[in-house]
Amino acid sequence: MQKKIDEAQVRKVAKLARLELNDKEVEEFAGQLSAILDYVARMNELDTNDVEPLAHCLPIHNVFREDTIKESLGTEKTLANAPQQDGSFFKVPKILEEPS
Secondary structure: OOOOOOHHHHHHHHHHOOOOOOHHHHHHHHHHHHHHHHHHHHHHOOOOOOOOOOOOOOOOOOOOOOOOOOOOOOHHHHOOOOOOEEOOEEOOOOOOOOOO
16 A cells, blocks of 8 residues: 555545535545555556557547538527527626626
8 A cells, every 4th residue: 555545634635625524424535545546556567668648548530520601590590599688689687786
């Protein structure tokens, strides 16, 4: 076992993440995080000199379509299902208050 994550470290990270953990959860997460670090340490022991780096495990390639100019929907079709309109614009609820 490499470095063990203790409960104080779990509490510190939980506080930074604004998570409220009870004592049982802190103890459980300390064990789980320590197990993750142990697993990573075991993976670091593998010889990966002949392994080519990759971004994805499957042979996926981006397929880009031709960028062509098309006619737009137009204002009437665009606003057809709008809950509220103000002329040729969508009307949305105000979310910011005016400064006093």
